[in-house]
Amino acid sequence: MDLTIDVGKKNFVVCGPNGTGKSGVVDAIGFALSGDISRLSGKGQGAVSVKKHAPHVDYRNSPDEAVVVLEGTIAKTGEEFSITRTVGDSKNPVITPNTNTVNDTLGELGRHKNSTLSRRELIQYVLSTPGDRAAEIQALLQLNFLSDTRKNLQKISNTCARKFNLLKEERDSAGKNLASAAGIPLLKIQALLEEVNKRRSILELPKIVKLEANTSVKDGLTVVTEKTTKGVSKSIAQTDLETLDSDLSEFTSQATKDHTLTISDRLEALRKGGEFEEGVNKQSLLTLALDIFDEELCPVCETIWKPEEFTGLVQTKLNSLKDVLKEKGDIEKALEKVISPLPSLQVSVANIVKLGANLTPKCDTKELRKLAEQYSAAKKQINQFTSIDVLLSNLKSLHSTEKALDDELLLIRGAVTSLLDTSERDAARDYLVEVDVRLDAFREAMRNVKASELKAKTATTVFENFDKTYSHGLTKIYKDIQKVFAELYREINKEDEAGFEAELAIERSGVGLDVDFFGRGKFPPGAYHSEGHQDGMGLCLYLALMDHLYGDGFKFCVLDDVLMSVDSGHRRAVCAMLCKKFPNTQFLFTTHDEVWLKNMQSTGLVESGNQLHFRNWSVEGGPSEWIAEDIWVEIDELVVKNDIPGASAKLRHYFEYLSGELCHGLGAPVVFRGDSRYALGQLLPNATSQFAKLYRLGKVSAESWKDTELRDQLAATEQAFKELVNEQKLEEWGINATVHYNPWAALSKEDFNPIVKAFKNIDEAVRCEKCNGLLYLTPHFGPKEMLKCDCANVSVNLKKKP
Numbered sequence: 001m002d003l004t005i006d007v008g009k010k011n012f013v014v015c016g017p018n019g020t021g022k023s024g025v026v027d028a029i030g031f032a033l034s035g036d037i038s039r040l041s042g043k044g045q046g047a048v049s050v051k052k053h054a055p056h057v058d059y060r061n062s063p064d065e066a067v068v069v070l071e072g073t074i075a076k077t078g079e080e081f082s083i084t085r086t087v088g089d090s091k092n093p094v095i096t097p098n099t100n101t102v103n104d105t106l107g108e109l110g111r112h113k114n115s116t117l118s119r120r121e122l123i124q125y126v127l128s129t130p131g132d133r134a135a136e137i138q139a140l141l142q143l144n145f146l147s148d149t150r151k152n153l154q155k156i157s158n159t160c161a162r163k164f165n166l167l168k169e170e171r172d173s174a175g176k177n178l179a180s181a182a183g184i185p186l187l188k189i190q191a192l193l194e195e196v197n198k199r200r201s202i203l204e205l206p207k208i209v210k211l212e213a214n215t216s217v218k219d220g221l222t223v224v225t226e227k228t229t230k231g232v233s234k235s236i237a238q239t240d241l242e243t244l245d246s247d248l249s250e251f252t253s254q255a256t257k258d259h260t261l262t263i264s265d266r267l268e269a270l271r272k273g274g275e276f277e278e279g280v281n282k283q284s285l286l287t288l289a290l291d292i293f294d295e296e297l298c299p300v301c302e303t304i305w306k307p308e309e310f311t312g313l314v315q316t317k318l319n320s321l322k323d324v325l326k327e328k329g330d331i332e333k334a335l336e337k338v339i340s341p342l343p344s345l346q347v348s349v350a351n352i353v354k355l356g357a358n359l360t361p362k363c364d365t366k367e368l369r370k371l372a373e374q375y376s377a378a379k380k381q382i383n384q385f386t387s388i389d390v391l392l393s394n395l396k397s398l399h400s401t402e403k404a405l406d407d408e409l410l411l412i413r414g415a416v417t418s419l420l421d422t423s424e425r426d427a428a429r430d431y432l433v434e435v436d437v438r439l440d441a442f443r444e445a446m447r448n449v450k451a452s453e454l455k456a457k458t459a460t461t462v463f464e465n466f467d468k469t470y471s472h473g474l475t476k477i478y479k480d481i482q483k484v485f486a487e488l489y490r491e492i493n494k495e496d497e498a499g500f501e502a503e504l505a506i507e508r509s510g511v512g513l514d515v516d517f518f519g520r521g522k523f524p525p526g527a528y529h530s531e532g533h534q535d536g537m538g539l540c541l542y543l544a545l546m547d548h549l550y551g552d553g554f555k556f557c558v559l560d561d562v563l564m565s566v567d568s569g570h571r572r573a574v575c576a577m578l579c580k581k582f583p584n585t586q587f588l589f590t591t592h593d594e595v596w597l598k599n600m601q602s603t604g605l606v607e608s609g610n611q612l613h614f615r616n617w618s619v620e621g622g623p624s625e626w627i628a629e630d631i632w633v634e635i636d637e638l639v640v641k642n643d644i645p646g647a648s649a650k651l652r653h654y655f656e657y658l659s660g661e662l663c664h665g666l667g668a669p670v671v672f673r674g675d676s677r678y679a680l681g682q683l684l685p686n687a688t689s690q691f692a693k694l695y696r697l698g699k700v701s702a703e704s705w706k707d708t709e710l711r712d713q714l715a716a717t718e719q720a721f722k723e724l725v726n727e728q729k730l731e732e733w734g735i736n737a738t739v740h741y742n743p744w745a746a747l748s749k750e751d752f753n754p755i756v757k758a759f760k761n762i763d764e765a766v767r768c769e770k771c772n773g774l775l776y777l778t779p780h781f782g783p784k785e786m787l788k789c790d791c792a793n794v795s796v797n798l799k800k801k802p
Contacts, residue, residue, distance in 0.1 A: 016614030135312030
């Protein structure tokens with residue numbers, strides 16, 4: 001099945017009841033430009049996809065046969081082009097001519113999909129969370145790369161900061177380790193030099209005046225035996241044991257235990273509620289999903305997503321967890337006091353594990369190693385904060401020590417005490433060797449911290465400067481947009497919201513939108529405004545965004561049933577606004593509302609001939625247009641089959657449509673119905689009567705201009721038309737009799753053919769013989785001036801000579 005539509009270069013409307021294929025036209029345009037169909041992709045589509053479900057249901061296994069060809073003109077250069085795209089190979093369209101101008105223009109439309117819009121998509125600009133709104137607006141303004149750059153810079157900054165903090169912990173631990181070996185309470189250069197020089201004096205080595213970056217405190221020692229380097233310094237071992245005892249005592253103190261117990265009680269209460277842990281788990285999963293999203297597939301279900309839709313959805317879900325995240329942040333802050341001593345403790349434990357291995361005979365350090373692993377695991381689990389049960393278990397284990405550990409430490413202390421006291425010179429030599437080893441480790445840690453600090457500062461500075469510029473630029477953009485948005489909205493609501501103002505503001509989680517409500521303040525659009533006003537806002541915000549993005553380059557736009565909830569009092573205003581503010585933009589509209597269609601035509605937004613009217617749709621044939629030739633062929637086919645009720649129903653249906661078009665085009669008066677449901681008897685007589693009246697006015701006009709030939713011609717046409725109407729009225733009873741069940745009215749095809757002929761004659765009489773278009777009156781309102789057709793073959797002057 002094929003459908004060819006010629007929209008020309010002016011505004012165009014596709015009209016018809018719901019389910020007749022209007023949105024299919026929009027889908028075809030969107031697919032031709034981008035290779036995508038919005039309603040078959042994105043949120044909530046599950047297993048639905050363009051590849052599987054864009055072809056006709058009977059050709060679902062033949063995607064190469066689903067083809068869209070779009071022909072157009074580049075407004076800027078006048079260059080004509082065509083783009084052919086198949087569902088089977090949607091990523092590789094055939095573009096003719098293959099020039100840079102054409103490729104750039106179509107690439108722009110295809111990448112950003114700005115040109116086709118449904119109400120579902122439009123309302124997202126108004127009724128959405130700040131995060132979703134930011135994603136939609138920035139996608140439309142093509143600012144995604146800036147948003148992504150900001151996120152990446154923030155990630156880099158946070159990563160560098162975490163690395164810096166970790167290296168600072170290692171530096172502090174190395175410093176404490178050095179201080180412990182040196183026998184000083186705090187690591188200070190002067191105190192370290194004093195202790196070092198005492199030992200160097202004993203060994204008759206030169207005094208070190210200044211500790212440089214490459215100074216070795218054992219410089220000058222000529223004999224350092226293998227036994228010495230692997231041996232144990234009794235004094236340093238005793239100092240390390242004292243440091244461990246001090247650290248353990250402080251860490252297991254009652255004050256620290258009470259603080260940990262308070263946190264545990266708080267976690268127990270949160271665990272009973274259930275919502276907190278579920279929120280924490282969601283946050284971890286969502287954060288991970290953002291980190292590993294590959295710009296195409298969801299990392300969980302592998303569904304294809306548009307990047308801005310995926311990140312917008314995940315960010316919205318993260319925003320909904322703000323209360324949980326605040327609670328988590330408070331707990332993490334309290335936990336810092338618990339885990340901050342752990343790095344130092346781990347160093348103290350590691351020193352004693354090393355000591356046990358160097359003693360002769362070796363001392364078992366199984367419990368110490370177990371304690372070191374316990375501290376490492378606890379620190380990791382507390383930092384990750386993945387499960388309340390795991391967190392509580394680690395907190396419980398932190399401040400308790402097994403008797404086996406006490407026994408193990410007792411044995412190590414005994415072994416150290418039993419070490420022979422070395423000579424003063426040997427002790428001094430061992431001291432300098434061990435301090436030099438730990439000094440090198442401290443220097444390495446210092447170098448790492450310094451390099452990491454520079455990276456962290458640079459990353460933070462880059463992010464902050466970018467974020468400041470980014471925020472300033474967005475604020476300026478949003479202010480410009482909100483100004484145009486408010487102007488457009490005031491244009492369509494002059495009578496009741498002439499003082500309307502709006503505010504687009506950057507929020508931490510996205511873009512906030514507040515609008516004026518009759519001077520009572522600014523509120524979110526969903527707070528007080530009606531659905532119709534919200535629809536109007538959505539259109540105005542979209543147009544303001546497109547105006548900012550393209551300016552005079554905004555040349556083409558498809559609006560798919562986007563304003564169906566706008567009340568009748570503002571529809572003409574919307575049409576007038578589009579005419580006034582966007583005269584150089586070609587709009588393609590779809591609507592199922594005849595009133596909207598008439599408003600578009602009466603305001604001049606869409607010329608009377610620039611429309612495609614669908615009447616129905618079938619799975620075998622697709623959409624069917626209101627084309628007279630097709631209708632009469634279908635009616636004839638039904639008559640041949642002797643399906644008189646079917647033919648009668650189709651004829652009546654068609655003439656109800658045709659009569660409505662004539663009444664509108666000719667300005668025929670019709671008694672108003674609130675439900676807009678008019679029967680054939682309420683429309684056709686008014687249309688034919690008005691048609692004859694206009695010919696009489698033309699005859700009078702010709703008489704006033706002394707054009708007797710035209711007068712006689714119009715008089716003959718008027719008389720012929722009256723005869724056709726009389727004939728149609730005589731045969732009209734047959735339609736009413738056969739549409740409904742009337743046993744007495746079983747007409748044969750021979751009986752029904754004259755009825756068909758009478759109505760077909762009326763159809764032909766109200767059309768131009770050349771272009772086949774319906775004749776219409778101009779102007780639509782005010783004094784009657786002309787009865788004409790689109791091709792000007794018929795042009796009847798209705799104005800009398802002054």
